[in-house]
Amino acid sequence: MKAVGSFSTFTIRSSEIDFRGQATLPALVNYMHESAWDNTVTLGISMYDLLERDLTWVLQRLRVEMFRYPKHGEQIRVETWASARERVFMHRDFRIYGPDRELLGQATSVWLVMDMVKRQLVSLPDFITALEIMPTEEPLPFAKGKLPALQEPTVEEQILVRWHDIDLNRHVTNTRFLQWALDTTPLEVLEQKQLCEVDIIFRAESVLGDTVVATVAPADEEGVFLHKLSSQETGKELVQAKTSWSPLE
Template structure:
């Protein structure tokens, strides 16, 4: 049986930014909540996987903001799986205004890991046999290795963060939304005050855990786009830490 999840949310003050717009981390959290509910209907939720020694991990996510909802508005988040392969399952999201206007959409790619070995495994049969809805408006699958992943990277901005308790989820690693919050917080004040995020494309490379020290880095690609990287801080041996995430963001002047 195929399931499409639709949830309605009225935006609260703590979910908005300094301009009253829905914040990107808050939106991603709402999307994740809807995805969790949809997974439970399919019997592939966090607890279903944990009972068999598995966990979910987000590998790719691209969010496009068409129009920002604001404090007090009611939105609908719609999500469903689109394709299932040997190693990956794909999921789309739509965010709609009450009148049906498309406010945002997102494509994502997920994998399953062994909680004992902390390594990627093929999708178990109980996931591979699920039936996605037969829809015609699914988003294209995201490239496993997008162009920006291998672009030359010499950061001009860098912050260090230490992973705290509130950034860890039930899979015992940093929740994917926490990384996006760190990226946005690291942006130049002028950019945040005069632009809004139009699109962000993310590649999650490896886990990080409580107590890890991470470098949040960025460099301008053009006047309205940046490349980002999060990596572990240098190890005591002097070696560079692992690359945790790479991303590309595009920014625009807000409409009045």
């Protein structure tokens, strides 16, 4: 079977916008997930297909670039395709289009397979590696390398993991992690600047009842912030991220 791309269309809802009336990044990432889910169903490698084998997909890294955020009521088209495959990783790309094929944003992501019983990462199973990857679009550059370490946080918040933070895999959904990371950004940045790029690495899972410590600090570059989420109970790093912000036009 050849792995081909597909698209899904969505209309930005009122519950998904910020005070400017435009879609939030977590909302757009949720749309990317929905589009990816639809694509994996057609390929026979959806999360439900994996769960039948006590396996599941987990997101390891996501890098998103936004050029313009769609507004409330605007219809968008999210295109996605499997761009490459390695022994352990599956790469998936996304492009978000507005009216007249305006490119609003794009993203590259890395996915792993986890054993649901052992809660351990495993190599891609045979029924996935049997797919012939034939990208319908030019692959986007992979997100590679380490992110700068956050040394001295300027903000620290504690977040209790609650019932509605948990997804089908019974751990905190990655869009909630993204939201928690973004929420620690200084208020003046959130109000006066536009998030134009995020690179986020998901290192470990967090489950119901855990306490997550969210921290942030400005990087050496202007308009760039470093984020870290860690477990209060174990001290383990859960998420590392870098965000880039530009002045509002």
